[in-house]
Amino acid sequence: MMKSLDQKLAEIKANPSSRAFIIADAKDADMAFGVRATGGRHYLSNRGERPARFSPEIWSRDEFGYRNLPEFLDIIREVIRQEKVDIVLMSAYVSELLAIKEGLFKNSPITPAARANDATDVWAIRHGCYTAEPAQPFRSASIDHIQCGQNECDRSTGEFPGANLGLYSVTFVNELEQDKATLNAFKAFREEAEAKQFRYFLEVFNPNVSTGIAPEKLGEFINDQILRSLAGVTEAGRPAFLKIPYHGPRAMEELVQYDPNMIVGVLGGSAGTTYDAFRLIHDAQKYGARVALYGRKINQAEHQLAFIEMLRLITEGVIEPMEAVHAYHGVLQAKGIKAHRSLDRDLQLTEQAMSYDETNKSKSTVVVTGGVPKSEKGAEVKGSPDVLQPRSPATAGSRPTESDWPVKSDGKPDFTAMDSAQRRAYDRARLKRMFG
Numbered sequence: 044m045m046k047s048l049d050q051k052l053a054e055i056k057a058n059p060s061s062r063a064f065i066i067a068d069a070k071d072a073d074m075a076f077g078v079r080a081t082g083g084r085h086y087l088s089n090r091g092e093r094p095a096r097f098s099p100e101i102w103s104r105d106e107f108g109y110r111n112l113p114e115f116l117d118i119i120r121e122v123i124r125q126e127k128v129d130i131v132l133m134s135a136y137v138s139e140l141l142a143i144k145e146g147l148f149k150n151s152p153i154t155p156a157a158r159a160n161d162a163t164d165v166w167a168i169r170h171g172c173y174t175a176e177p178a179q180p181f182r183s184a185s186i187d188h189i190q191c192g193q194n195e196c197d198r199s200t201g202e203f204p205g206a207n208l209g210l211y212s213v214t215f216v217n218e219l220e221q222d223k224a225t226l227n228a229f230k231a232f233r234e235e236a237e238a239k240q241f242r243y244f245l246e247v248f249n250p251n252v253s254t255g256i257a258p259e260k261l262g263e264f265i266n267d268q269i270l271r272s273l274a275g276v277t278e279a280g281r282p283a284f285l286k287i288p289y290h291g292p293r294a295m296e297e298l299v300q301y302d303p304n305m306i307v308g309v310l311g312g313s314a315g316t317t318y319d320a321f322r323l324i325h326d327a328q329k330y331g332a333r334v335a336l337y338g339r340k341i342n343q344a345e346h347q348l349a350f351i352e353m354l355r356l357i358t359e360g361v362i363e364p365m366e367a368v369h370a371y372h373g374v375l376q377a378k379g380i381k382a383h384r385s386l387d388r389d390l391q392l393t394e395q396a397m398s399y400d401e402t403n404k405s406k407s408t409v410v411v412t413g414g415v416p417k418s419e420k421g422a423e424v425k426g427s428p429d430v431l432q433p434r435s436p437a438t439a440g441s442r443p444t445e446s447d448w449p450v451k452s453d454g455k456p457d458f459t460a461m462d463s464a465q466r467r468a469y470d471r472a473r474l475k476r477m478f479g
Contacts, residue, residue, distance in 0.1 A: 048129045048154040048208075052283065052306065055333050059303055064328055064358035065284070067130035068351065069311075069338030070119050071158040071210070073112075074134045074183070075165040081110035082342040085383075088117035116140065118347060123147050125348050127355045132156045132210055132336065135184035143192045143204045157189040159209030159243060160232065162225075164251040177221050177252050178214035180228035186241045201240055209236070210286070212246035215268045217254035226272060233280040244334075245269075245282035246310065262294025270301060284334050286310050289323055292330040299331030308334025314343040317350075317371055317389045321364035325357050345382055349374040365390065447472075 051063040072080035084095065093113035097104075110118075119141060122131060131148075133141065135157045141147045142155040164178035187196045190203035211232055215222050236243055247269055249261055256264050265287060273281060284306035289295065299307050309327040311320065320340040327335060337354070344350035353367040362370065372386050382389065448465035449457040456469055 044150055044152060046129075046154045047152040051129065051333075055306055056304070062358075062360065063333065065129045065308065065334040066127070066324075066351070066354055066358065067132055067156070067308075067334065067336040068119075068122050068128045068341050069132045069336050070115070070122075070137065070342065071132045071134050072338055072342065073137065074158045074161045075167045077168050078109055079169070081112065081115040082339075083108050084110050084114070086118070086345060086347055087114055088121050120147065121348060122351065123151055123153055125351065126152055127348075127351045128153060130154050130156050130208070130336075132158065132338075133206070134158055135189050138189065138206045139192045142206055146204075154208055155206040156208040156210060156244075157184060157206040159184060159186065159189065159211045159236075160228075162212060162214060164214050164248060165212070174251060177216045177218060178225070178248070179221070180213075180225050182228075182232070184209075186235055186239050190239070190241065196239075198240070207240070207242060208283070209241060209243045210246055211243050211282075212248060213272075214248040214251055215264075216250045216252055217256060217264070229272070233276065237280050242283050244284045244286055244308070246286040249288050261288075262290030262297075265290065266294060266298045266301075269298065273305075284308050286334065286336050288312065289327050289332070292326070295327065295330040295332060306333050308332055308336060311335065311337035311340040314339045315393050316384060316391055317344075317368050318364060318391060319393055320350075321353060321357055321367045322392060324354055325364045328358055343383075345375055345380050346371075346378065 048065060051065050054061050054063045072082075074080075087094070087110065093111070095107070095109075095111040095114060097107040116137070119131060119133070119137070122128060123141075129152075131153055133155065138155055138157040148155045160180065160182040161184075162178045162180050163173050163176065166173040185194070186209070187194055188205075189209055190196050190205050190207055192205055196203060211229065213225050213229055215225065232243075235241075247265055249265070250256070254264075269285065269287070286308045287298075287310065289309040295307070295309075298305075309323065309332050311323065314320075320337065324335045324337075335354070335358075341347055341350055349371055353362070353371050356362045357364060357367055368390055369386070372382060372389065375382050447468045449460035451457045461469065
């Protein structure tokens with residue numbers, strides 16, 4: 044089956060003005076966190092078969108609050124069945140379980156990917172201190188194990204049962220010997236990947252220690268590091284796309300316009316509010332990004348499938364970020380799911396940590412101005428508990444029905460005759476039907 048990732052990469056390269064947008068669900072946090080990687084048990088798959096169990100005389104429910112691995116795998120299976128993301132990024136072990144042993148990606152448009160290295164700045168284990176030290180290169184997974192689950196793959200066909208796409212991450216700390224070691228490790232990986240027909244995308248983190256660089260200059264530092272580091276790399280060894288922190292419109296446009304052949308994506312960072320997540324993907328796309336990789340923002344959502352659906356609708360231009368927050372809360376309300384935050388709080392922009400270890404305050408963060416959010420026209424938005432109600436005066440105060448938008452003679456919606464308010468009403472109703 045043709046993968047949506049390959050289709051979109053080809054379309055973006057052929058037509059730079061294309062709205063094609065790649066979304067990845069990063070489910071690789073077991074390479075960083077250990078027990079906490081799977082996220083809280085507030086969201087579980089409907090098909091869970093091996094729920095976590097605990098001894099109440101030892102644990103309280105709050106203490107035993109993380110999903111176990113089978114519960115985590117069930118959620119990934121749900122995401123694969125939904126077919127809204129283009130990539131699911133996993134650890135080599137999880138990829139083996141789902142891609143190699145279960146074959147879940149064989150007939151799916153979604154591309155499996157695995158984290159190809161785990162430098163020390165993602166070693167965010169409980170009570171550890173590794174993330175406070177300058178990042179050092181390290182790889183647990185080998186390319187062969189990612190591709191076929193064993194030390195040596197059969198390369199006669201160029202087809203592999205596992206993932207043939209990997210994430211390689213680098214962290215520059217503005218220190219000569221440290222950054223040289225990072226680049227030497229990256230060079231060795233690139234050469235091996237090229238020899239073994241392994242595709243990769245490159246993640247460039249913010250420095251994980253103090254560098255003497257002003258926060259507002261980090262975008263320039265990262266951009267120059269990327270371009271300088273890849274200038275000596277020919278097409279055969281270059282990444283399929285980039286994954287970087289979003290440092291605002293200027294930094295994004297500067298990088299995107301430099302080389303039209305380079306596809307730029309953004310990483311999600313810490314969970315934050317729902318509006319943080321929706322606004323980030325909207326703004327990054329607006330200023331040139333064509334990929335978004337969300338890990339904690341998806342994994343900590345109250346309802347992951349609904350959250351992913353909103354991300355896709357935003358990138359398709361169907362709904363604006365603020366409307367998506369309202370619609371998402373409407374889904375939670377309809378399903379009887381308690382939101383992490385009130386609607387008013389979830390409509391705030393907050394400071395977003397761009398590192399794995401959110402407890403390490405020395406790490407760089409991106410500060411997004413907060414305050415009362417404004418609509419695209421600048422009007423203050425008031426929270427409404429009935430988020431699926433249409434906004435047009437004629438239908439205010441009632442649930443949307445087919446009479447709220449034009450229909451054709453056969454009863455199907457007439458998109459060509461809809462105004463923006465009617466299209467929003469239609470989309471909200473569709474989401475309501477989809478998620479209950």
